[in-house]
Amino acid sequence: MAVAPQINVGEDYREKYGFFDPEKYVFKAKRGLSEEVVKEISWMKNEPDWMTAFRLRSLHTFLKKPMPTWGADLSRIDFDNIYYYVKATESQGKSWDEVPDDIKRTFDRLGVPEAERKFLAGVAAQYESEVVYHSLHQELEKKGVIFLDTDTALREHPDLFKEHFGTVVPPADNKFAALNSAVWSGGSFIYVPPGVHVDVPLQAYFRINAENMGQFERTLIICDEGSFVHYIEGCTAPIYTTDSLHSAVVEIIVKRGARCRYTTIQNWSTNVYNLVTKRAMAFENATMEWVDGNLGSQVTMKYPSVYLMEPGAKGDVLSIAFAGRGQHQDAGGKMVHVAPSTTSTITSKSISKAGGRTSYRGLVKVHPGCHDVKSFVKCDALLLDDESISDTYPYIECDEPRVNIGHEATVSKVSDEQLFYLMSRGIPRVEAETMIVNGFIEPFTKELPLEYAVELNRLIQLEMEGSVG
Amino acid sequence: MADFEIRNLHVSVEGREILRGVSLALDKGEVHAVMGPNGSGKSTLSCALMGHPSYEVTAGEIRFKGRNLVELEPDERARLGVYLAFQYPTVVPGVTMANFLRTALNARRGYDGKDKSRAITPREFRALLKEPMQTLRMDDSFLSRYVNDGFSGGEKKRAEILQMAALVPEIAILDETDSGLDIDSIRYVSEAINGMRGPNLGILIITHYSRILQFIKPDYVHVLVNGQIVRSGGPEVADALERTGYAEWAEEAAAGQPEEEVE
Numbered sequence: 081m082a083v084a085p086q087i088n089v090g091e092d093y094r095e096k097y098g099f100f101d102p103e104k105y106v107f108k109a110k111r112g113l114s115e116e117v118v119k120e121i122s123w124m125k126n127e128p129d130w131m132t133a134f135r136l137r138s139l140h141t142f143l144k145k146p147m148p149t150w151g152a153d154l155s156r157i158d159f160d161n162i163y164y165y166v167k168a169t170e171s172q173g174k175s176w177d178e179v180p181d182d183i184k185r186t187f188d189r190l191g192v193p194e195a196e197r198k199f200l201a202g203v204a205a206q207y208e209s210e211v212v213y214h215s216l217h218q219e220l221e222k223k224g225v226i227f228l229d230t231d232t233a234l235r236e237h238p239d240l241f242k243e244h245f246g247t248v249v250p251p252a253d254n255k256f257a258a259l260n261s262a263v264w265s266g267g268s269f270i271y272v273p274p275g276v277h278v279d280v281p282l283q284a285y286f287r288i289n290a291e292n293m294g295q296f297e298r299t300l301i302i303c304d305e306g307s308f309v310h311y312i313e314g315c316t317a318p319i320y321t322t323d324s325l326h327s328a329v330v331e332i333i334v335k336r337g338a339r340c341r342y343t344t345i346q347n348w349s350t351n352v353y354n355l356v357t358k359r360a361m362a363f364e365n366a367t368m369e370w371v372d373g374n375l376g377s378q379v380t381m382k383y384p385s386v387y388l389m390e391p392g393a394k395g396d397v398l399s400i401a402f403a404g405r406g407q408h409q410d411a412g413g414k415m416v417h418v419a420p421s422t423t424s425t426i427t428s429k430s431i432s433k434a435g436g437r438t439s440y441r442g443l444v445k446v447h448p449g450c451h452d453v454k455s456f457v458k459c460d461a462l463l464l465d466d467e468s469i470s471d472t473y474p475y476i477e478c479d480e481p482r483v484n485i486g487h488e489a490t491v492s493k494v495s496d497e498q499l500f501y502l503m504s505r506g507i508p509r510v511e512a513e514t515m516i517v518n519g520f521i522e523p524f525t526k527e528l529p530l531e532y533a534v535e536l537n538r539l540i541q542l543e544m545e546g547s548v549g
Numbered sequence: 550m551a552d553f554e555i556r557n558l559h560v561s562v563e564g565r566e567i568l569r570g571v572s573l574a575l576d577k578g579e580v581h582a583v584m585g586p587n588g589s590g591k592s593t594l595s596c597a598l599m600g601h602p603s604y605e606v607t608a609g610e611i612r613f614k615g616r617n618l619v620e621l622e623p624d625e626r627a628r629l630g631v632y633l634a635f636q637y638p639t640v641v642p643g644v645t646m647a648n649f650l651r652t653a654l655n656a657r658r659g660y661d662g663k664d665k666s667r668a669i670t671p672r673e674f675r676a677l678l679k680e681p682m683q684t685l686r687m688d689d690s691f692l693s694r695y696v697n698d699g700f701s702g703g704e705k706k707r708a709e710i711l712q713m714a715a716l717v718p719e720i721a722i723l724d725e726t727d728s729g730l731d732i733d734s735i736r737y738v739s740e741a742i743n744g745m746r747g748p749n750l751g752i753l754i755i756t757h758y759s760r761i762l763q764f765i766k767p768d769y770v771h772v773l774v775n776g777q778i779v780r781s782g783g784p785e786v787a788d789a790l791e792r793t794g795y796a797e798w799a800e801e802a803a804a805g806q807p808e809e810e811v812e
Contacts, residue, residue, distance in 0.1 A: 496602055501639035504599050505653035505712065506627035515652065519643030519695070 093319065093376075093542065097190070098349055100289055100318035101182045105208075109165040111292070115139065118262050121165045125231055125265070128238070138251035138261030145255040151441065152379040152410045157353055162294040162325055164263045166208040172229065173213045183207050190316060192285050199531055201280035202227045206297055207287050209265040220278060226271040227282055230298050233269030240271060244302055248331035248359050248387075256355045260296045260329040267297030267328065272307040272338075281310040281343075281529060286326075288317035288352070294325040301331070303338035303366075310341040312532065316376070319349040323378070326352055332360035332368065336390075339367040345532060347539060348376035350407060358384040359414075365392035371527050372399040374409050375539055383441060385414030388422035395424040400524045402543055403436030403468070412442035412459075412473075417483075421452045428459040429521050432468035433543070441473040444485060451482035461491045462520050464513065514544040550612070552577045553720045553751055558609035560590075560597045567593040569776040570609070575751045577719060582754040582762055582787060585773035586795040591755045592636060594773065595724040598753075599623055599633040613720065628657055632718030634709040636725040641696035646708065649696050650678070650715055657716055681714035684741045702729030710741050721745075722753045727761035739764030759787045 092098075107124065109117050118139050122132040147154055173179040176193050187193060187205050196203040202216035204227070211229035220227070226237065234241050251261035268284045288295050303309055317324060326348060334340045340360065348354055354377040360368040370384035386395030397413030415424035430438035440459040461470035472489050494516050502512035518525070518537050525533045551574035560568040567590045575581050585591045597604040598611060600623040611618035618626050641649070651674055660667040669677075682691070685707045697705055706726055713721055723742070727735050742765055746752070754767060762770075762784070770786035771778045774795070780786060 495639075497639045498641055500599075500601050500623060501635065502641065502649070502653075503623040504627055504633050504635075505649070505716065506624050506656040507652055508624050508656065509622070511652065511656070512624070515644050515649070516641060519641055522643030 092545075093349065097316035097347065098319040099186075099189070101186055103290055104182070105166055105168050105290075106170050107165075107167040108163060108290075111163055112160040113139070113162070113164055113263070117164055121263055121265065124165070124167070127234065130242070131234065134246070134251070135262050135264075138258050141252050142255060142258035142262055145252075145258060147255060148381075151381050151439070152408045154353065154355075154379065156323065157325060158323075161322075162292055163290060164294050164296070165265060166290055166293060167210050168208050168289070169210070169212050172211055172232070174215060176213060179205075179213050183212055186287060186289070187213070187285065190285065190287070195283065195531065199280065199529065200283050201278060202282040204229060204268050204284040205287070206266045206284065206295075208289060208293060209295065211266045216282075217280075223276050224273040225276060225278060226269065228269045230267040230269045230300060231265065233300070237269075237271070240302070241269070241300070244331070244333055245300060246331075248333065248361055249329050249357050254357060256327045257329050257357045260298060260327050260357070263294070264296045264298035264329065266295075267299040268301070268311070269299070270301040270309060270311060272303050272309045274305045275307060276304075277308040278310070279308075281312045283312045283314070286313065286315040288315075288324055288326065288348075291318075291320045292322055292324060293317075294327070296326075297328050299328065299330040301333070301340060301342070303332070303334045303340045305335045306337040307335075308339045310343065312343040312345075312529075314345045314347065316347050317349045317352055320351050322351065324352045326354045326356070326377075328356045328358075330356070330358040334360060334362045334366040334368050336364040336366060339369070341369040341371060342384075343371040343528065343532070344373060345536060345539075346372075346374045346376055346380065350376065350378050350404075352377045354380040354382065356380075356382045358382065359387065360385070360395070361387045361389050362393035362395055364390035366390075367394040367396070369396040370398070370413065371524070372397065372411070373524065373536060374399070374401040374411050375543060377409075378406065379408050379410070381410045383412045383414050383443075385416065385443075386424065387416045388419055388424065390419045391421040393419065393422045395422075397426045397428075398524055398527060399426075399428050400521045401428070401430040401438045402540065403430070403432050403438045404543055405434040405436060408437045408439070410439040410441055412440045414443045415445070415455055417444075417446040417450045417453045417455070420450045422450065423454040425455070426457045426459075427523065428457075429524060430459070430461045430470055431464065431517055431520065432461070432470050433464040435467045435469075437469040437471075439471045439473065440489075443475045443477065445476075446478040446480050446483055446485070448479040450480050453480065453483040453485070455484070456486040456488075458488045460489070460520070462517065463491065463493045464517075510544055514541050517544060551575055552613070554610075554612040555598070556610045556612065558594075558597065558611065559607045560593050561605045561607050562593065562603060566607070567776050568597065571773070571776070571778055573753075573771060573778065575720070575753060577751040578748040579769065580746065580752045580754065580765060580767045581769045581771065582756060582767040583771045583773050583778075584756055584759065584787060584790060587757065589773045590776040591757070591773060592724060593776075595633055595636070595722050595755050598722055599631065600626055624656065627716075628659075630719035632713050632716060632721045634706075634713055634721065634723045634726050636728065638697045638700075638705045638709055640698045642698055644696050645693055646696055647692040650674075650692070650712065653712065654715060677715055678711070681711050681741055684744060685711055685737050687711060703731060703734040706730055707734065707738060710738050714741060714745060719749060720751045720753070722755065724755045725757065726754070727756065727758070735761065735764060759791045762787050
């Protein structure tokens with residue numbers, strides 16, 4: 081039986097993830113967003129002019145674009161009250177000894193170094209705006225795999241970077257992609273050379289510590305022909321009474337015959353707005369898989385998408401969302417078929433409890449002439465009580481007759497019969513409910529590496545035990 | 550007083566009274582059968598004894614170990630040592646039998662996820678299940694299947710008896726355990742149940758037909774009609790019913806009920 085990183089049953093979020101460190105930062109930009117702040121970030125990072133210009137253009141796009149009025153309620157976000165760039169330490173560690181003590185202690189408590197020793201090929205740890213620790217197994221380095229924080233990648237691999245950066249998610253894509261493009265910092269950059277299989281997962285862990293912090297990491301993954309990589313990200317933050325903002329952009333390019341799996345266990349504290357744009361392009365016979373788990377945050381809006389660019393491309397989204405009191409998980413997936421003979425599946429499982437709200441929002445789009453497209457969308461919602469809410473917005477836009485598109489949706493409640501059955505064996509009510517919920521998301525859990533599956537089940541247990549009443 | 554006593558039990562479902570004053574005393578070491586026609590309240594009795602939320606006890610008591618079970622949740626009753634083998638076991642998707650059984654065993658031992666020393670070890674778990682699984686002709690693959698999901702009628706009933714063997718109850722209620730079983734399965738199931746008989750276990754068999762009583766011999770037989778026990782006696786009561794059916798109780802029984810289907 082695997083040992084999950086630092087998760088003990090029965091304690092609440094505040095104790096395990098919700099702690100915070102005193103701020104002893106080397107640089108903290110002033111609150112609010114302006115050209116000055118954007119230029120300052122770029123200057124701090126010593127960036128080439130094209131990036132500074134890109135940031136400023138993006139800022140203007142952000143300012144011009146209206147707030148989205150569909151989806152979750154974002155009206156309480158106060159952009160003037162957020163810190164857009166916070167640097168906690170001067171340099172990045174290649175060993176944990178080089179990381180400042182209090183930051184290292186934080187990641188120790190979160191179980192990151194322990195997980196790294198046990199089952200990861202590489203780790204990135206981001207604290208506030210910057211990646212404070214980075215490692216990659218030597219043998220992968222020798223094979224030409226690049227795994228760096230995105231800022232370092234811009235410095236060390238300028239051509240590869242410039243060729244792909246912003247090509248999958250252009251700044252004008254949406255308001256929050258524009259915001260990220262203006263103030264991005266940190267994130268992961270991965271390049272896997274042709275034919276190289278990274279058999280053990282790479283992981284990034286994102287930690288917000290300061291109050292009113294905005295974290296805007298930017299991730300770019302390039303899987304060259306016939307390669308494979310599995311990237312896992314986790315995230316947590318302290319509990320504050322005021323809001324923080326996390327707005328990432330993730331761009332992935334999966335070239336011919338390659339496969340990329342991107343797994344997220346999102347566990348932000350419930351004062352975080354999590355507004356993320358994740359998109360991949362899959363080329364000939366390439367496979368992109370999003371495995372997306374959303375447990376935390378106050379509001380999440382996230383629809384991982386795959387653009388199926390060439391015949392044989394395959395896209396998968398497998399997502400779960402858990403919304404407790406005061407939470408709204410507006411999540412789903414997008415599949416855009418721009419080539420014939422491409423396939424996609426979206427499987428969404430959502431759980432609402434104690435007045436929480438989950439929304440499935442998804443799009444399957446088939447461009448004209450894309451014959452022999454197959455797509456299947458399945459969304460199942462589980463309601464744990466009468467005050468919780470689930471809604472479904474499945475959009476299908478299809479301009480091509482010779483396709484096979486299916487959609488299936490179910491909403492169910494935890495049944496008295498199931499509860500009675502489990503309880504009649506001596507299992508207490510909350511534990512019985514937890515079993516039913518874990519069983520419901522089992523199609524998701526079984527896709528995770530064992531250690532994460534164990535952790536996820538315990539996180540669900542935490543959610544089920546916590547925030548009662 | 551007896552180890553397990555049902556006293557003047559009145560039970561309503563959706564406002565309609567189904568059990569109208571049932572009393573029954575059962576000692577450990579004994580096997581009692583409650584027989585009755587369709588609609589007599591047999592399933593209501595088993596559900597009420599275990600504490601199903603849809604079955605409202607409006608009067609009476611269920612005494613066991615100095616407690617009134619009516620006041621306890623189903624899980625508390627189970628941990629006291631009461632077991633119900635369901636007529637229609639419930640499917641729980643995504644939860645493996647192994648996980649379910651282990652969780653139930655841990656709950657029975659009072660393990661609440663904190664004190665690891667109280668949790669059942671994998672070795673103990675395997676040892677505990679080995680013999681009953683052999684008796685019930687179940688192979689290991691069964692443990693990795695989801696609870697009752699895709700089980701045949703016979704597999705479901707055998708799974709109920711396996712759980713009983715693992716949890717070692719003191720009072721076991723067997724609700725129509727032979728329905729849906731072929732003759733081989735009845736034999737395995739009866740063999741397993743007879744193997745558990747002894748001074749520490751009282752059994753209440755709830756059944757429409759006397760077939761299972763040929764395999765598991767009862768000490769006492771009670772006839773339940775229209776929510777009341779109308780006759781109690783030895784095994785000869787079952788023999789009499791076998792010959793005459795429930796016809797002689799017909800006026801009291803709910804008239805015009807269809808024959809119970811056999812799965």
